[in-house]
Amino acid sequence: MRIVIAGAGAVGTHLAKMLSSENENVVLLDESEEKLGRMETSFDLQTIIGDPTKISALKDAGVGEAELFVAVTPDESRNITACILAHYLGASKTIARIDNYEYLLPKHKEYFASLGVDSLIYPEQLAAEEIATSIKYAWMRQMLEFGGGALVMIGVKVRENASIINIPFKELPPDIPYHIVALQRDDETIIPRGNDCIKANDIVCFMTTHENIPYIRQICGKEQFSEVKSVIIMGGSRIAVRTTKLIPENIDVKIIESDLNRCHKLVELVDDEVMVINGDARDPELLRSEGIAHTDVFIALSDNSETNIIACLAAKRAGVSRAVSEIENIDYISMAEKMDIGSVINKKKLAASTIFQMMLKTDVSSVKCLTFIQAVVVEFPVNHDCLITRKPVKALGLPDGANIGGLIRNGAGVHVTGNTMIEPGDHVIFFCVERVLKKLEKYFK
Amino acid sequence: MFHPRVIFRVIGMLLFIEALFMLMCVGVAFFYNENTVQSLLSSAGIVALIGAVLVFLCKGGNRNVSFKDGYIVVSLCWVVFSLLGTLPYILSGSITNFTDAFFETMSGFSTTGATILEDIEALPKSILFWRMMTHWVGGLGIVFFTVAVFPMFGLNDIKLFSAESVGPMRSKLHPRISVTARWILTIYIALTIICAVSLNVVGMGWFDSICHSMSTIATGGFSTKQASIAAFNSPAIEYVITFFMFVSGVNLSLLYLAIFKLRPMTLLRDTEFKTYLIIVAVFTFAIGLGLFFSPGDMDAESSFRASVFQVVSLQTTTGFATVDYAAWMPLLWLLLCALMFFGACSGSTSGAMKCVRISILFKVVWNEFKRIVHPNAVIPVRMSKRVIPTAVQSAILAYTVIYIFTLVAGLFVNMAFGIDFLDSFSISVASVGNVGPALGNYGPMDSFALLPDGVKWFSAFQMLVGRLEFFAVLLLFTPVFWKRR
Numbered sequence: 001m002r003i004v005i006a007g008a009g010a011v012g013t014h015l016a017k018m019l020s021s022e023n024e025n026v027v028l029l030d031e032s033e034e035k036l037g038r039m040e041t042s043f044d045l046q047t048i049i050g051d052p053t054k055i056s057a058l059k060d061a062g063v064g065e066a067e068l069f070v071a072v073t074p075d076e077s078r079n080i081t082a083c084i085l086a087h088y089l090g091a092s093k094t095i096a097r098i099d100n101y102e103y104l105l106p107k108h109k110e111y112f113a114s115l116g117v118d119s120l121i122y123p124e125q126l127a128a129e130e131i132a133t134s135i136k137y138a139w140m141r142q143m144l145e146f147g148g149g150a151l152v153m154i155g156v157k158v159r160e161n162a163s164i165i166n167i168p169f170k171e172l173p174p175d176i177p178y179h180i181v182a183l184q185r186d187d188e189t190i191i192p193r194g195n196d197c198i199k200a201n202d203i204v205c206f207m208t209t210h211e212n213i214p215y216i217r218q219i220c221g222k223e224q225f226s227e228v229k230s231v232i233i234m235g236g237s238r239i240a241v242r243t244t245k246l247i248p249e250n251i252d253v254k255i256i257e258s259d260l261n262r263c264h265k266l267v268e269l270v271d272d273e274v275m276v277i278n279g280d281a282r283d284p285e286l287l288r289s290e291g292i293a294h295t296d297v298f299i300a301l302s303d304n305s306e307t308n309i310i311a312c313l314a315a316k317r318a319g320v321s322r323a324v325s326e327i328e329n330i331d332y333i334s335m336a337e338k339m340d341i342g343s344v345i346n347k348k349k350l351a352a353s354t355i356f357q358m359m360l361k362t363d364v365s366s367v368k369c370l371t372f373i374q375a376v377v378v379e380f381p382v383n384h385d386c387l388i389t390r391k392p393v394k395a396l397g398l399p400d401g402a403n404i405g406g407l408i409r410n411g412a413g414v415h416v417t418g419n420t421m422i423e424p425g426d427h428v429i430f431f432c433v434e435r436v437l438k439k440l441e442k443y444f445k
Numbered sequence: 446m447f448h449p450r451v452i453f454r455v456i457g458m459l460l461f462i463e464a465l466f467m468l469m470c471v472g473v474a475f476f477y478n479e480n481t482v483q484s485l486l487s488s489a490g491i492v493a494l495i496g497a498v499l500v501f502l503c504k505g506g507n508r509n510v511s512f513k514d515g516y517i518v519v520s521l522c523w524v525v526f527s528l529l530g531t532l533p534y535i536l537s538g539s540i541t542n543f544t545d546a547f548f549e550t551m552s553g554f555s556t557t558g559a560t561i562l563e564d565i566e567a568l569p570k571s572i573l574f575w576r577m578m579t580h581w582v583g584g585l586g587i588v589f590f591t592v593a594v595f596p597m598f599g600l601n602d603i604k605l606f607s608a609e610s611v612g613p614m615r616s617k618l619h620p621r622i623s624v625t626a627r628w629i630l631t632i633y634i635a636l637t638i639i640c641a642v643s644l645n646v647v648g649m650g651w652f653d654s655i656c657h658s659m660s661t662i663a664t665g666g667f668s669t670k671q672a673s674i675a676a677f678n679s680p681a682i683e684y685v686i687t688f689f690m691f692v693s694g695v696n697l698s699l700l701y702l703a704i705f706k707l708r709p710m711t712l713l714r715d716t717e718f719k720t721y722l723i724i725v726a727v728f729t730f731a732i733g734l735g736l737f738f739s740p741g742d743m744d745a746e747s748s749f750r751a752s753v754f755q756v757v758s759l760q761t762t763t764g765f766a767t768v769d770y771a772a773w774m775p776l777l778w779l780l781l782c783a784l785m786f787f788g789a790c791s792g793s794t795s796g797a798m799k800c801v802r803i804s805i806l807f808k809v810v811w812n813e814f815k816r817i818v819h820p821n822a823v824i825p826v827r828m829s830k831r832v833i834p835t836a837v838q839s840a841i842l843a844y845t846v847i848y849i850f851t852l853v854a855g856l857f858v859n860m861a862f863g864i865d866f867l868d869s870f871s872i873s874v875a876s877v878g879n880v881g882p883a884l885g886n887y888g889p890m891d892s893f894a895l896l897p898d899g900v901k902w903f904s905a906f907q908m909l910v911g912r913l914e915f916f917a918v919l920l921l922f923t924p925v926f927w928k929r930r
Contacts, residue, residue: 002620025620033834041607042512046620 001025001359004066004091006052006082007073008035010328011097011123014348015070015355020045022438024359029061030073052082055089064090068358072097072121072351080117087116093358095119097351099238119358126350128242131324134343135231135247135297137213138322139222141203141343144368146379146429147408153181153207153377153429154216155370160200161221170194178208178216179415181405181431184373187334189433191403203337203372207405207429209413225321228296232256232320234281234311235302236266239326239345243299244270254290256281282311284318293319300325301345305332312341337372344371356437367437377405377431380444384424388443394418401433402440447513450503455510455518455605456525457499462591463526464493466578467533474571481571484536492529513926515604520918522587523909527551530579539572544898551905553579554587555912556794558666558764558881559904561894565671570652576667577659583912584663584794585633593626609913618698625698632701633794637662640689647681661689664795666764666881673766673889680750683767687754694721694761694789716828717790717801724800725760728784729753735777759784762796764881764889771888778884782871785880796879796911798848802841804828809838847915851877855907862897872900876907 001024005012008030016039020026026045029052030036036047050057052073063069069091071079076098083094098104098120103112112120133143141155158165164172169180169192183190184203190196198204206216217223228251233240236257244253254275257263263278270276279286281300292298298315300308305327312323323342327333333344349369356376357367366379382388388396393404393416404416408427414420422428430440467489474482510518530553531546533539540546545561552559553576562568582590588609606622618625641658645651656669670676674686692700695718703709712718733752736743743751751768758765759781770781788797805826812824825832855873860866871883872893882889893901910918920926 020620023621025624027620040603040617042603044603044620044622046617 001067002027002062002065003068003070003359004029004058004061004063004086006030006061006069006071006086007079007097008032008039008047009072009074011348011351012070012072013039014330015072015352016045017043018352019355019359027061027066029057031057053078053085055085058082058085058089066091067093068355069094070097070355071095076100076103080112080115083117084115087118093118095121095355095358097121097123099124101125101242119354121351121354123347123351124238125242126354127239127326127345127347128246130345130350131239131243131299132246134324135228135251135299138228138297139217139220139225141372142370144377146366146377147411147413147427149210150408150411151207151406151413151429152210152213153205153405153431154213155203155205155372156216156220156222157203158198158200158220162198162200162219163221164219165198165200165202168195168197177212178206179406181205181207181403182373182375186338189373189375191401205370205373205431207431226296228322230254230291230295231297231299232281232287232290232292232295232315233299233301234308235300236262236276237301237303237326239347240299240301241266241269243301244274249273256286256290282307282314284314287315287318295320297322297324299323302326305329309336309339309341312336313339316341333371346371375431375433376437377429378437378440379408380428380430380440382422382424382426382428382444386424386444388422388428389424392419392421396443398443399432399436399439401436403431405429405431447511447517448509450505451510451514452518452521453499454503455514456522457496457501457503459522459587459591460492460496460499460525460529462587462594463529464489464496466582467492467575470533470571470575470578473574474569477570479569479571481533481537481569484538485533485571485575488529488532488536491532495529510604512604515607516917516920516926518605519588519609520909520913520921523554523913526587527554527905527909530554530575533572533575537569537572539568544901545894548893548901548905549576550579551908552881553665553667554583555879555908556580556583556663556665556762556796557876557879557908557912558660559875559883559893559908560667560881561892561896561901563671563892563894565669573656573669577656577665580663580665580667581637581659584665585630589626590630592623593630609917618701628701628705629697632697632704633662636689636692640685643685643689644682647685648679649677649682657686658689661686661763661765662693662794664690664693664761664763664789664793664879666758666762668765674754675767675769675890680746683750683754686765687757690757690761690763690765691725693763694757694793694795696790696792697794698792699790714829716804717799720800720804721760721790724784724787724803725753725756728756728760728780732756732777732780735774735780739774755781756784759880760787760795761789761793762878762880764875766882766889769888769890771884771886771890778867778871781884782874785874785878788878797877798845801828802844805833805838805841806845809842844915847919848877851907851910851915855903858903859900862900864896864900872896872904873907876904877911879908879911 003019003024004027005016006029008028016026016028020043028039028045029048029050031051033049040047048061050060063086069086071082073079079096083096087094094117096117103120104122137143141157144153180192182205183192208216230252233255236255240255254277256277256279258280260278263276266276298320300311302308308325312325316323325341326345327336336344349371353367353369368377406429407414407416467485471482471485474485527550530550534546548561586609588605603622618628637658640661641654644654644657653669660667699712699715703712729752733749736748736752754767755770786798787803788799789795791799791801808826815824826838852873856869859869859872868885868887871885872887875881875883887893
C-alpha cells in the first residue's frame with residue numbers, strides 16, 4: 001500500500017523506517033533536503049523534496065494513489081492544510097498530527113472528516129495519558145486497557161521478592177486468573193512455553209481482568225509501593241502541561257523548568273495547584289530542597305533524552321521510588337532499561353500505534369505499541385464467517401510471534417486456551433511482534 | 446564496519462546468476478549444434494560451484510548490509526564476474542591468453558566494447574552470444590539486474606543498490622527499489638526486443654539482430670563482425686542503430702515515464718535531455734560539414750549518415766563504427782574525443798561524464814563570469830527548474846577532477862609502455878568513458894590485441910572505475926575506508 005508521509009521530523013522518519021521495513025511503499029515528503037538526507041540511500045523508500053502544502057509537491061509524491069497520507073510536520077495548521085489537499089487529490093485516508101487538545105474532542109470529529117482529515121494524532125496527549133496511568137499504578141511499567149476495561153494488559157518488572165519467579169509455567173496451577181503473553185529478558189522477547197520460567201528482573205506482560213490486578217500486584221511482590229501523593233516533573237514541555245491536566249487533583253505536582261521565560265509561559269498554561277520552579281532538575285541540591293526524598297514519582301520530560309536519563313538516575317539515587325522518563329531515541333530504551341530507571345515514554349511509538357491502526361484494512365478496535373518490547377497489542381473484532389471462528393485456537397496455525405492474550409465476550413474478559421472456539425462478536429486481543437501484524441489480518445476477513 | 450560473511454554470501458548468490466547466463470549460452474550452442482556445449486557447461490558448473498561454496502561457508506550470521514559492505518560487494522562482484530567470465534573464452538579455446546580474456550570480459554561487463562579479437566567471425570556463435578550477454582547484463586549493472594530479475598534472492602537491500610547506481614541526482618520511479626528496478630528492466634527488455642525486430646526488418650539475420658540489439662541497448666559496442674557495423678554496408682541498418690543508440694542514451698527512468706506513463710513532456714522539460722540533444726545536433730552538424738568538405742567523394746547524405754552515426758555512437762559511449770574515423774582529418778579527432786568525454790544522460794546505460802554533469806559544470810563556470818560583473822548577485826545553478834545545492838556542485842567538481850586524474854594516469858601508464866601520445870591519450874579516454882575503440886592505431890577497425898599486457902590490465906581497471914563512477918571503487922583504496930574507528 002502506498003503511504004505518503006509529509007514531514008521528515010523525528011516522528012515522520014521513524015514511521016517511514018518502520019513502514020518501509022514492513023514492505024509498504026513509503027514516500028517521504030519534506031521541503032528540507034537536509035532532513036531527507038540519506039533516507040533514500042539507507043532505506044527502501046522514496047523521498048520527494050517539496051512543501052507538503054503545495055499541490056504540485058503533493059502530486060509529485062503521488063498522493064492521488066496513496067491509501068494513507070500522514071502529515072507530521074511540526075506545525076499543526078500545515079498538517080491540516082496538507083491533509084485537506086491530499087484528500088482533495090485523492091488520498092484514501094488522511095492523518096494529521098495536531099497540537100491542540102480542542103481538536104480532539106469527539107464533537108468536532110465529523111467536521112474534520114468533512115474537511116478531509118480522517119484522523120488526528122496528538123502524540124503529546126497520548127504520552128501524557130500514558131504518564132497519568134503510570135502514576136496511578138506506580139508499580140507497573142505499562143498498562144493497556146481493552147474492550148473498555150474488560151481486559152487489561154500490564155507490564156511489570158519482577159524482582160527477587162516476587163512469588164512467581166523460577167516456577168516453570170507448566171507447574172503453575174491451571175486456574176490462575178491471568179495469562180502471561182510475553183517476557184522481556186535483557187534484549188530478548190520470549191513468548192513463554194511450558195518449560196520457560198520467569199526470572200528476576202524480567203518484564204512480564206500479564207493479560208488479566210481489572211479485579212485481579214491486586215492479586216498480580218501481590219504475586220509480583222509490589223505491595224510496598226504506596227499510593228502516589230506527590231510528583232516532580234522536570235522540563236515544562238507540552239507533555240508536562242498535558243500531564244498536569246490528566247493526573248488526579250489530590251496529587252501534588254511540581255514542574256522544574258530551567259528556562260525562565262518558559263516558566264512565565266507555563267504558569268499561564270497550568271492550573272493553580274501546580275507549582276512551577278525555575279532551576280535545573282539535575283542539580284541534587286535543588287532536588288533535595290524541593291523534597292525529592294519524599295516525592296513518589298519523578299518524571300523527566302525535557303527535550304533531551306540523555307538529560308532525562310541522567311536526571312532519573314540522580315532522582316532515584318536521591319530516594320525517589322519511581323521514575324518515568326521520556327526517551328525519544330529508540331536505541332536508548334533498552335539501555336535505559338538496564339540502568340533501571342523505570343518507565344519509558346516514547347512519542348514516536350505512541351504515534352506509530354495510531355498509524356498502524358489506520359493501516360490495517362480490517363476494522364480494528366485498537367492497536368497499542370509497547371515501549372519496552374518491540375511488539376504491539378491489537379484488539380480485533382470478530383465478524384461472521386472469518387477464518388478465526390472455524391477452528392479451535394490450537395488448530396488455527398497462528399504465525400510465530402503472535403499470541404492470543406484473551407478475548408472479550410459480551411463485555412467480559414475470557415481466558416483463551418488451546419481448545420477455545422472464537423465466536424463472532426467476540427473481540428480478540430493479540431499480542432504480536434510488529435512484523436507479524438499484517439499476517440494476522442487474514443484471520444479476520 | 447564490514448561483514449565478510451555477508452559480502453561473500455551475496456557474491457556467492459550473484460554468481461548463480463552468472464552461471465545462469467552461461468547456461469543461456471549453452472542453449473545457443475545447442476541450437477547451432479556447436480562444440481562449445483561442454484566448455485560452456487563446465488564454465489557454468491565451476492561458477493555455480495564457487496557460488497555454492499561461498500554461500501555455504503558464509504551462511505547464517507548477520508543479515509544486515511552496512512554502507513561499507515555495499516561498496517565492497519559492488520566493486521568485488523564486478524571483478525569476480527569478470528574473472529570468472531573469462532572461463533567460456535578460455536575453456537572453449539576462443540581466447541587462450543588470460544590477460545586477453547579478462548580484458549575482453551571486463552570490456553564486456555563495463556559496456557566498453559574494446560576488443561582484443563582479430564577474427565571475430567571465426568568464433569562460435571555461442572561465444573559471441575556470451576560476449577553480448579556480458580554487455581547486456583553490465584548495461585544495467587550486475588546488482589541492479591539481480592534485484593530486478595530475482596527479487597526472491599532477498600538482495601533488494603537498498604545499500605547495495607545505492608553503491609552501484611551512482612549519479613549526481615537520483616530519481617526513483619516508485620517507493621520500492623524492487624519495483625523501480627522491475628520497471629526499468631521492463632523498458633530495457635522492451636527496447637532490446639524492438640531493436641532486434643527492427644534490425645531484422647531492415648535486413649539483418651536473426652542472430653546478428655539479437656546480438657547487435659543487446660550491444661546497442663547496453664551501449665556496449667561489441668559486434669559480431671570484425672568491421673563492426675560497416676560490415677553490413679546498409680544505410681537502413683545504420684539509421685536504425687543510430688536511433689536505438691540515441692534512445693539508450695536517454696535516462697531510462699524518464700523514458701519509462703514518457704512511454705509507459707504517457708508523459709512525453711517530462712523528457713522535453715528535462716535540462717539534461719535538452720543538453721544531450723543539443724550536443725548531438727551541434728556535433729553532427731560540425732562533423733558532417735567537416736566530412737563533406739574534406740577531400741574524398743562523400744555526398745551530403747553519406748557524410749550526414751557517417752557523422753550522426755559516429756557522433757551518437759561515441760557520445761552514448763557505444764563504440765560502433767561505420768567508417769574508420771581514425772582516418773578522418775585530425776581536427777575531427779578532437780571533436781570525437783570531446784564526445785567520448787561527454788557521454789549521454791545519467792540513468793542511462795552509457796558511460797563517461799554524463800550530460801547532467803557537463804551541463805552543471807558549464808553553468809558553474811558561466812556563473813563565475815556573472816559573479817565578476819555582479820559581485821553581490823545570488824546566482825543559482827538550475828537544472829529542470831530545480832536549484833542545485835552547492836554540495837552537489839562541489840561533488841560534481843570533485844568527480845571531474847578525479848575523472849581527469851584517471852585519464853592522465855592512463856595516459857602516463859600507456860606512454861610508459863612505449864605507446865605514442867595520440868594512441869595513449871585516446872585509449873585512456875575511451876577506456877575511462879567505456880567507449881571502446883580509440884584513435885590512431887587503435888581505431889574502430891583495429892584490435893587491442895597488440896597492446897602490452899600492462900596497458901590491457903590498466904585499461905580494464907579504468908573501465909571498471911569508469912563504469913562504477915570512480916568513488917565506489919576508489920573508496921576501497923583509501924585507508925579511511927578500512928579503519929574500524
